[in-house]
Amino acid sequence: MRYSAFQILREGLTGNKRWPRMWRTPDPKTEYDVVIVGGGGHGLSTAFYLAKEFGVTNVAVLEKGWLGSGNIGRNTTIIRSNYLLEGNQPFYELSMKLWEGLEQDFNYNAMVSQRGILNLCHSDAQRDQYIRRGNAMRLSGADAIWLDQKGVREMCPFLDFENARFPIQGGLWQPRAGTARHDAVAWGYARGADQRGVDLIQNCEVTGIDVSGGTCTGVQTTRGVIRAKKVAVAVAGSSSRVMAMAGMRLPIESHVLQAFVSEGLKPVIPGVITFGAGHFYISQSDKGGLVFGGDIDGYNSYAQRGNLPVVQDVCEGGMAIMPMIGRARLLRNWGGIMDMSMDGSPFIDKTHIDGLYFNGGWCYGGFKATPASGFCFAHMLATDRPHDVAQHMRLDRFMTGAVIDERGAGAQPNLH
C-alpha cells in the first residue's frame, strides 16, 4: 500500500483495519548474493540502496533483535554536513542531499526537519578554525554561514550573552542541517527494502563467519547456516566482536555515549545548537522534548548505560549557554555504544578476506551518515570499488598515514 493522505482518510473512515504489515517476516533462505549483518540504520539503508540503485535484491538483512534496534534506535537525531576534511565533508554532503529527498524516495515521512545547526564560537582561535571549516564546507558544495555575536543573538536571544564564563563570540551556521525522526528512518528503509524483495530477518544472531581459503562463504546464525557470495557487516557497537569471528582486530574501541530527553515542551529551541567551550548539544523534537547530549563517558563499555559525572557535565554545559532550560526536567537518559575509531572517522571498505566487507567506526556520527553510508556501502558491495566520496574511509589508512583526524587528537579514541 502506498501511503498518502487519501489512505489515511479511507482507513480512518473504515476503522483503520486494513493497514498492511510494514514488512514481511520471512524465514532465511539457505543462500543469498549478499548477507548484511545488522538490521540497524546502516544495514537497512545498505539493503535499500543495493536493491533500488544497484538492482541487487537477493539480499538478507540479519538482525539479532528487532529492526532498528541499533544506534538508530537511540541517537539524538542530528543530521548535518559541517566537516572540515576532504576525507569526510563530501561524504556527509552526499548524505545531506539524500536526506533531502528521503521521504519521497521511500514513501515514508521520516520528518526530516532542516532547521539548521549552530556551532557556537567562544574565542578568536576557535573562530579561525570555524572559518577554515566553513570554507571547506562551501568548497564542497555545502552551505555554511558565519554569524557574528549580533547574528547569533538575533537567532537565539535566550543564550547567555551577559554572564557566560566563555562568552559567545559568534557561530558557524549550517541552515540545511537539522534532525530526523530516527526510528522512522529505520522503518522507512526497512519497508522500502522489503518491498524490493530484501529478506529482513529479525531475532537472527550471527554467531560465526565462515572463511575458507581466505574467502568468506557465509555466516553461522541462531537460525542456521546462511551461505552468501558477499557478507557485509554493519553492526555499530559490536564491530570488534563480529569481526573477531573472522579473526580481525580493528582500530576501534567501543565507548558509551549518553543521550537525554526532557518532557514535552512548547517549541523553544530553533534548530540544533552546540556549545563550543564544553560538551553540550541540543535540539527539540517534533513532540516537544528537548533532546540533548554531550561527551562520551570515556571508558570502554558495552553496557549501554553511563554514569552520573557525565550527566552532570552535560547539564552544566547546557546551563552555561542557555540558563532558561534549568526548570525543564530530564525525563529519560540512556546510553548507546559508539565504535570509536583511532582518528574519529569511519570505515567503508572490503577486508583482506575476499567476500567480507566492513562498515563501522562511526564514533557518534553514525545517524547523519545513514543514507550515504548505505549508499556507499552498497556501491562497494555492488562494484567492489569505493564510492568517490568514501574513497578515504579505508581500513589501511593507519598504515599509510592517510588519517582523517578532524580534531587532531591522534590515536586516542575517547578524545574524538
Place this chain on the structure above:
Amino acid sequence: MIINHPLLGPRDAAEFVYKGDVSLIDRPDGMAASLEEMHDFVHLRDNPAGAHRELWYHAYGDRSWLVVTRDTTTHEITKVELARDVARGRGRSR
C-alpha cells in the same frame, strides 16, 4: 563508578583520566620494531566484551597510573593494581 585504589581505597572514577588497553604499556623499541608492529601497537585493540585490563590515571589524586580489570559489559571491577608494578611484571625496566 568507584575505583578501589590499592593505596588510597575507594575513589570516585571522576578523579581519574582514562587511557585504554593495558597493552599500551608494551611499547616496542622504536629502533627495532617494524612499521607494522608499531602500527598495531598504536592502533589495534582487542576491545573485548568482558574482562578488560585498562589504564587509568589518578589525575585528582596521587597521580598514579593504575591497571584496572573491569568487565566492559557489567562495569564490574575485579582487580586494581599500580601500573608501575604491572609494567615491571611485563618486563619493562629502564
Place this chain on the structure above:
Amino acid sequence: MSQKMRIDGGLIDRDTTLKFRWNDRWLTGHPGDTLASALLANGEKLVGRSFKYHRPRGIFSAGPEEPNALVELGRGAARTPNIAATTIELQDRLYAKSQNHRGPLAFDLLSVNDLLAPFLGAGFYYKTFMWPKAFWEKLYEPFIRSAAGLGALSGKADPDIYDHGFLHADLLVIGAGPAGLSAALAAGRAGARVILADEDFRFGGRLNSETYEVDNASGSDWATEVAAELSSMPSVRLMPRTAVFGTYDHGIYGALERKPDAGVGETPRYVQWRIYTKRAILAAGATERSIAFPNNDRPGVMLAGAARAYVNRYGVAPGKRMAVFTNNDDGLRTAQDLRSRGLSIVTVVDTRAGDQVTGTSGRQGLRSIVVNDTQEVEVDCLAVSGGWSPTVHLTCHHRGRPVWREDIAAFVPGPDLPPGMTVTGAANGTLSLGSILHEGHSAGMTAAAELGFTGSAGSVPTASDEEVKITPFWHVGEAKGRAWVDLQNDVTVKDIKQSQQEGFESVEHLKRYTTLGMATDQGKTSNVPGLAILADARGATIAETGTTIFRPPYSAVPIGAFAGRSRGKHFRPTRLTPSHEWSAANGADFVEVGQWMRAQWYKRPGEAGWRDSVDREVRMTRGSVGVCDVSTLGKIDIQGRDAAEFLNRVYSNPFLKLPVGKVRYGLMLREDGFAYDDGTTARLSETHYVMTTTTANAELVFRNLEFARQCLWPDLDVHLISTTDAWAQFAVAGPKSRALLSRVVDGLDLSNDAFPFMACAECTVFGGTPARLFRISFSGELAYEIAVSARYGDSMMDGLITAGQPFDAVPYGLEALGVMRVEKGHVAGAELNGQTTAQMLGLGSMVSKKKDVMGGKLAERPELARADGLRLVGLRPVDRTASLRAGAHMFEPGAPEDMAHDLGWVTSVAYSPELSHMIGLGLVKEGAARHGSTMRAFSPITEEDVMVEICSPHHIDPQGDRQRG
C-alpha cells in the same frame, strides 16, 4: 472559602488554612494537602487536557504516577511546566495553572482534534505530509510543532539556584513505607549507617492512605513513631522529599532532594545527591494500574488506591455517588473503606463476577457509567483497580529484566539485581502488610549483619496479613469506543492493535510507534496493560512479550539540579596570572584562554581601538623593551639521576648533552608521529631540569610524562612535579632587555659572552629574592624570561616596569606576543594543531634518527613523509593594504574553487607594525618550493579573496641576529 468535598479525618492540619491560586481563582486547602487533594476538596474535577486529542482530564492518581493532572507551577521566570498536581505539597500563595489548552480549560479550541481521532491513529504522521515536498518545512511541520508539548518554559533564565553533594552510607533504604521503615529500623538499631529516603513529604507510604493497624496503632501513627526513633539515631539520616532516581555503578545512587522552603535565588531549591553505599534496600512499593474500557478517561475516573488515599489521608471525598470497577480484592476493600467513611458506593463492578464497565458519559466530568452494555448508573466518580505493579525501575537500571509472576499478575524484580541491592515489600511483589513488614525487617537485619553490624534489630512489627487475590483483566472487548491505555499520550487499545497489525510486534516497536509510556509519567500506570494487550494481540504470553528497558531517572529531574552551582561565571574555575592585579590596575583588557584570564593588551589614554594598543606594544618592545607575564606556560620540575635520559626519550631532539646552565628548545611527537607540543627545558643541575610546555597542553604533557615514567620505564630514577602555579614568569624582550635586567638581577654578568642566548641561571633579584633567569626568545628579539615565587607576581611586574622606566619599558599582552611570534615565524596552537608533522612545520631536522623517538617510527609513514605535503610558509598580501583572513583556503590563481584543488589554508595572521602591512603563516602543499610565488587566499564564508605572496615564515630577522645579539 468552601471546600465542598472535604470530609472528616485525614492527616491534614485543619487549624491552618492555605490560600492558593488555581487558574483565575483563589482556593483554600490545609498543610498536609497536595495540590491535587486541595483541588478535589474544592470540587475541581477538570484539571487538564490530554496531549493529542485535548480530551478533558481529571485527577487520576494520588502519586508520582499521575498521567493527567499536570500543571504549570509558579509565575514568570520561576514557573515550571508539567508538574503532577499529585506530587505538589500545598503551600500558602502557591500559583498553579492548567496547561495544553487554547482558550479556557473548559472550552479548549484544540479539542477539535478529538473529532479527527479516526485519522490521527498510531503513526498517522509517518504516512502523510510528504506532498508537496516543500509544504513539510513550511506548513505541516510548524503546525505539528505548535501543537506539540504540554507546558511551556518561560524562555527566561532560571532564577532558582541548585546544589549537589555527596553522601556516604552503609545502607540506603529507598522508600519509607512499611517495608522501608521496618528495614531502616532493623538496620539502624543494629548500628549501621543508614540513609532513608522517600519522595513523599510524609513518611509512611501507603500506610498513610490505608486503614491498616501496625503494632496495634494506626498505620500512620506507627510510621510517625518509627520515624521519631530513627531520627534519634546519630547513624541514621532521614531524607523526606528525596527521590532516588537512578542506580549507577558500584553502589552509587542518584537522589534529588526538594527544598520547598527555599526562597527563589536565596538557597537551593533542589539538591542533587550522589550517594555512595555498600548496600541498598529497594522498598519503593507498587503502583496501581487501571483497566481499559470505553471512554475510561473522563474526569472522575480514578485509581481505587487513589480514592482511598484522598479519603483516608487527605479527608477528601472524590465523589458524591461513587462506583468501583475491579479485577481484584483491593477494589472490594475500597468499597468498604469508602462506605465506612459514609460515602455512597452505588455499585461494585467485579470482572471476576463477569461484570464489566462498558461505557461512560459526561463531557467534562463523569456523569454515569454503563454496566454490561445495558445498565446505566449515575455516578460522579469511578474507582478502578486493575491490580498493582511493583515499582521495579531501580532494579532495571543495570539492564536487569523483571520477571512475570502469574499469581499476582505483575512483573517483579528479576534475579540479576544491581550488586548490593535487595528488594523488599510490595516492590518485591509482596502485597500483604504483615509479610511486607516482616520482609523489610529481615532485609534490614541481613544487610546490617553482612556489613558486620550485630546489634539487636528489635522485634518484627506485626499487622494483619490478608492477601489480595486478583484475576488478570486488561481491557473491555472491542468496538465499543476508544479505551485509553496511556492517558497522557492518548494511546488506546485500538492503537496498540493497529501497530501490531502493521508489524510492530516487538514491545520496543510498540513503544516507539505508538509513543506508549513515553510521556512525563513514563507509563507508570500504562506500560503493563499496554504490553498485556500487545501480548494478547500477538497470541503470546506476557512473559514472552517482555518489557521495554527502564531508564533513569525514575522520576523527572530538573536540568538545573544536575548542573547544580556550575552556572554563569562559575561554570568552570577561573585561573588568574600572578600579575593579574597589576595588569587590572594598568589598563589591561582580559581574555579567556582556556581557564586562564590573560591580559590581551594594556590600553593607554588616547588609544582609539585595540589595534592602537597592540601596535604600540609591539613597536616599543622591538624598539626598546617590553614585559609580558608568561606564567601560564606549563612548568614541570624534573629531577632524578636519570632525568637526562628521560628527557632524551620524550623529546624528538637530543637532550643527553644539554649542559648545566643551558636551555634547549624541545619538540614532542605523539606516538602516531604527529607533533603535539613544544617548549624549552633548562638544566639547573646534574639531576635537576625545568621544562615548560604550551599553556593548552600543560596537563596532557604532564600526564603523558607520568605514563612514560611509571609504565614505560619504571626503573628510571626520575620525578615530576607540576610547578606551573608556583612561579611568576615574565618575558623581558627587546634590545634594551639586558639593560633593564641588569638593574634587576643581583650580581650576575649578563654580557653576551657570560650569559649567551639559551643560557640559564638561578640568581636573586632586587637584593636577594630568589629567581630563575632564562635567555630565551619567543619574540625574536634579545630577550629573557625571569621567574620569581608567585607571591611576588604583581610586585615583580611593577619592579620590572619601574626598572625599565629609563627605556620606556612597556607591559605587553597576548595580542602583541602573538603578533611578534607571527612576525618571527614561530609556530603556536594554530599550526601545532595535532594534524601537522614536524616536517610540515619546518622542524623536521628536530626529529632525531639516531634514537628511539616517540612517534619517530610512525612519522615515517608515506602520507606523513611525502615530499609534496603541507609546509609552513609566510604570507603577504600582494596588495600591501589588503587584509588577510585566518581560515582562508589556498589556491593556485585561476584554479577551480573546490576541495580537489585546495592546496592548504591560512593558519595565523597579524598586522606587522614593523613591516606596516598584514602578514600571515599558512600550511601549503609543497610550500617550501613556492617561496616567491603568488597564490589566492579564498574565504567564501567571509567573502574575502586576496592574492598573497608566499615567503619564508620568518618575516623578520630570518638569521636570528637579534636574539643572539
Place this chain on the structure above:
Amino acid sequence: MAELDFKLDAAPTLGGLDRVIGANRLVECADMALVSIAIPLGGDTELSAALSRAWQIGVPSPTRSNDSGSIRAIRSAPDQLLLLFPHSGPDAAETVATQLGDTGYVTDQTDGNVFLEISGPQTAEAMERICPIDLAPEAFPPGASARTMMEHLGVWILCLGPQSFLLWSPRSSARSFLHAIETSYHHVTGQ
C-alpha cells in the same frame, strides 16, 4: 649590580582572608610552607632515616599524616612526600634540602597553592556539598589527608579535628576555590 632601590612585596593570594559565615570561620594561612620530596628510586630507607634525624618523624602511610608538632609529613604518592610547616619567605625548599641532603629531591610547592583553614559547626555539612571523600570522623579522623576533586579543582584536604580542616588548592584558581567553599557555607547556613 642593581642600583635600583626596589623591594619585592609578597602578596597573600586571598589578601589574608579571615571570614565568618554563620558560626563558621575561613582563614587563609599565609605563612604556611609546602615542600614536596620525591623519594629517589630505591632510596626509601635513607630518606626515612633522614626524616627521623631531621624532625623525628617517619614516613606516613597513605591517607594519613605524621605530625611532629613543628612539621607534618603527608604521603602524597607512592614515591613522594609532602612536608607542611609554618614558614614565611620563599626559601622553604632550601631549609628542607639542607636537612635532607641528597636523600630526596626537593621541590617548593608553597607558592603553587593557597591554604584555607575552615572550622565551625556546619563545616562537615558544607563540605558534603563539594567533597566526594567520606569525611565522617570514623572514616577521616584528625590527621587523615587526601587529594581529591572539588568543583573541578584539585584540592588537598587534611583533618585538623572535629569540624576543622586545612585545605589547599592551586594558587591561580584561588578565587574560584574560595567561592566553592563560601557557596557551600551559604547554602547550608542560609547566610
